[in-house]
Amino acid sequence: MSTVLPHSTSATDIDAPIDEVAVSLIVNGKTRHGRCEPRRLLVDFLREDLGLTGTHAGCEHGICGACTVLLDGQASRTCTLLAVQASGARIVTVEGLASGEQLHPLQQCFHEHHALQCGFCTPGMLMTAIDFLHTHANPDEGEVREAMSAAVCRCTGYTGIVNAVMAAAALGPMPLPAGALPE
Ligand code: FES
Numbered sequence: 001m002s003t004v005l006p007h008s009t010s011a012t013d014i015d016a017p018i019d020e021v022a023v024s025l026i027v028n029g030k031t032r033h034g035r036c037e038p039r040r041l042l043v044d045f046l047r048e049d050l051g052l053t054g055t056h057a058g059c060e061h062g063i064c065g066a067c068t069v070l071l072d073g074q075a076s077r078t079c080t081l082l083a084v085q086a087s088g089a090r091i092v093t094v095e096g097l098a099s100g101e102q103l104h105p106l107q108q109c110f111h112e113h114h115a116l117q118c119g120f121c122t123p124g125m126l127m128t129a130i131d132f133l134h135t136h137a138n139p140d141e142g143e144v145r146e147a148m149s150a151a152v153c154r155c156t157g158y159t160g161i162v163n164a165v166m167a168a169a170a171l172g173p174m175p176l177p178a179g180a181l182p183e
């Protein structure tokens with residue numbers, strides 16, 4: 001009796017081009033279209049296909065928070081999402097916070113409280129803090145420290161970051177940035 005062996009992956013299969021798929025996002029209030037392989041990470045799509053390099057890639061394992069954006073109004077890691085999974089979503093990146101030369105109030109607090117050194121973590125910190133402040137009015141320091149532990153900073157020691165977020169909380173309820181949700 002003959003046995004049919006399962007199909008094995010050949011070098012030809014591995015080298016075969018992968019069909020690209022269409023991805024459409026509303027990023028910082030503007031509709032953006034692109035095409036990419038289904039396996040392309042959202043962080044790579046934002047940075048390399050759309051040129052929005054403010055979103056940083058750190059660990060690429062969902063740990064450090066450097067790649068955090070607002071996705072449909074919620075802080076979300078873009079290194080653990082495929083671009084195609086996010087198709088149709090509204091995204092706000094750090095480029096969408098300032099209004100011309102006018103910093104977003106949270107950015108201004110980061111500036112005034114010296115909440116950054118190298119700045120690598122800062123975009124993810126800002127997006128993490130906006131989501132937190134939008135959903136938590138009048139947080140105490142312990143709540144701020146716990147929330148900001150979702151984003152890893154390697155150089156500030158966090159004191160300035162916590163002070164900046166507390167200062168932003170004192171300004172009153174934090175609205176989501178323009179374009180985060182449908183009008
Ligand atoms: S790069 Fe996404 S969590 Fe670290």
Ligand code: FES
Pocket residue numbers: 115116117118119120121122152153154155156
């Ligand atoms: S400012 Fe350098 S990693 Fe946070």
